[in-house]
Amino acid sequence: MSRLRIVYRSRRRLVTAGCAVALVVGLPTGVALAAPAQQPAGATSTYQEQGVAAALAANPGARRIAVDTVEVRKGIQIRVPVEPNAILGCNNGLLCLNADANYSGFMLPLQACGFSQLAGIGFPGGGTWQDKISSIRNGQTGGVTSRFYDYNGAGQPIETLSLRADNGIPNIGTVNDRIDRIQVC
Numbered sequence: 001m002s003r004l005r006i007v008y009r010s011r012r013r014l015v016t017a018g019c020a021v022a023l024v025v026g027l028p029t030g031v032a033l034a035a036p037a038q039q040p041a042g043a044t045s046t047y048q049e050q051g052v053a054a055a056l057a058a059n060p061g062a063r064r065i066a067v068d069t070v071e072v073r074k075g076i077q078i079r080v081p082v083e084p085n086a087i088l089g090c091n092n093g094l095l096c097l098n099a100d101a102n103y104s105g106f107m108l109p110l111q112a113c114g115f116s117q118l119a120g121i122g123f124p125g126g127g128t129w130q131d132k133i134s135s136i137r138n139g140q141t142g143g144v145t146s147r148f149y150d151y152n153g154a155g156q157p158i159e160t161l162s163l164r165a166d167n168g169i170p171n172i173g174t175v176n177d178r179i180d181r182i183q184v185c
Helices: 011-025 046-058
Strands: 063-066 069-073 076-079 095-100 104-110 114-117 135-138 145-151 157-164 167-169 181-184
Touching: 046 063, 046 069, 095 181, 135 157, 157 167
Parallel strands: none
Antiparallel strands: 063 069, 069 076, 076 104, 095 104, 095 135, 114 181, 135 167, 145 157, 145 181
């Protein structure tokens, strides 16, 4: 059996080849070849551009480091989805806080162990990240636990939630939009 090497130089030829393969294999020819569901590298949307601009405006001195990412300061970044309900991935080693339920909306990925005061990080929709968290993924490793605090009326932090590494909460329920301080690791 000989090997056949064909290099296609246009999309039209690729679709034609796909239909020919479908006929040989016995698949229906009316089925279009599916494109990847992920956003292409470097692609952006008006929503994302506006979100990045808002994150930069909310955090003087911040800089854009990727299509969807603004670095507020060392160790603090804000990621902006391509559309309001899109889910951004949470890389291993990160604690990812999302502004909306089901891991959607603006994301605050944290990595460095220690305390973070959300009142010191500007939120792209106005105000700060304080009282804006609705879902959490803990992509950290090594069995560490991150802790979440809400300030009581006297200004004292009260632990309201803890989350071990490799776990997530798509809707944080009774503490939704009440987290003020985080202990990463």
